[in-house]
Amino acid sequence: MRRLSPAGRKALLTAHLATSLGWLGTDLTLLALGVAGLRGADPDVVYPAAALLVTWLFAPLSVAVWLIGTASALLTPWGLLRWRWVLVKFALTTVMLGLVLLLLTPRIRHLGALAGAADAHLRVDLVAPPAVSTTLLLIATVLSVWKPWGRIRRAGPPVSRRGGRRGPGGRPSPGGTRNRTAAPAR
Ligand code: HEM
Structure with a gap:
């Protein structure tokens, strides 16, 4: 698979973060509307607003997150099937995409x-699934x-279990949460 230039990778990561965290924000907004609906807010305002949000933001974002997330794996040294955290995220997102498109959006x-x-x-549908x-x-x-x-x-060779995640070439990576450059060397 062709790899990206550093600028291309940054652009893709920016798109990945904007869409995935936007997805999370939209989900929280749906949950807030659902709780408001159960607590007596005007249903003629809350539920049509939630339907608009799901149709025009939540469902499209779920597709965008899946596509851009998958591209972020395939077009970088992380790969899709190489690191457990990537594979688990892919599986989670794929299941969620199916549920959002097939169940949540129509409901x-x-x-x-x-x-x-x-x-x-029916009103609980806007609380339990978003939670x-x-x-x-x-x-x-x-x-x-x-x-x-x-x-x-x-x-x-096997690596030490200390230090959490592995870095380039399977070596334990230095600590820190922003160590994106610790992607495996190809
Ligand atoms: C198809 C599903 C997904 C796949 C395959 C995937 C894969 C990846 C990969 C490979 C990276 C590293 C990109 C790079 O270093 O250039 C990354 C970064 C990231 N992803 Fe995902 N992702 C997916 C979904 C999500 C979701 C649903 C979220 C959160 C709601 C998320 C949040 C993040 C964050 C915050 C980073 C930045 C981590 C960092 O730079 O240290 N991703 N993702």
């Missing part, structure tokens, strides 16, 4: 159409920063 749009006529059971997905996105964010669990297949 919230239905809720938006019913608005004040929606029963309590779960927000948790998953926070886990993805933590994984991205800590990059735990090392390589899936290690080519070099």
Whole structure:
């Protein structure tokens, strides 16, 4: 797979951060609307607003995050199947993408159409799923920063378990959370 120039990689990472953390922010907003709806806020305002947000922001962002995240793995030395933290994030995001497109989006749009006529059971759809997905996105964010669990297949000799994640060539990387350059050397 062709690798990016340093500027191209920075541009891709910028897009990845903007979309993935935007996705998390939108999710939190949906959760806030859901809680407000259960606590008695005007359903004719809250649920149509949530339906708009899901349709025009949350669902498109979920596709963008999956595409740009996958490109961030494939076009950098991290690779998609080389590091456990990348693979787990990919799996989490893929499951979430399916749930958002197939379940959450149609249900919230239905809720938006019913608005004040929606029963309590349906209103919980705007609380429980966003609470779960927000948790998953926070886990993805933590994984991205800590990059735990090392390589899936290690080519070099075994490395020390101290110091957390592995760095270039399978060596333990120096500490710090912004050590993006610790991507494996190709
Ligand atoms: C298809 C799913 C995803 C894949 C394959 C993926 C893969 C990657 C890769 C390979 C990097 C390193 C890029 C580089 O060094 O140039 C990265 C960085 C990052 N990702 Fe993801 N990602 C995915 C989804 C997510 C999600 C859902 C979030 C959070 C909501 C997230 C948050 C981050 C953050 C904060 C960084 C920056 C880490 C740093 O620079 O130290 N990613 N991702």
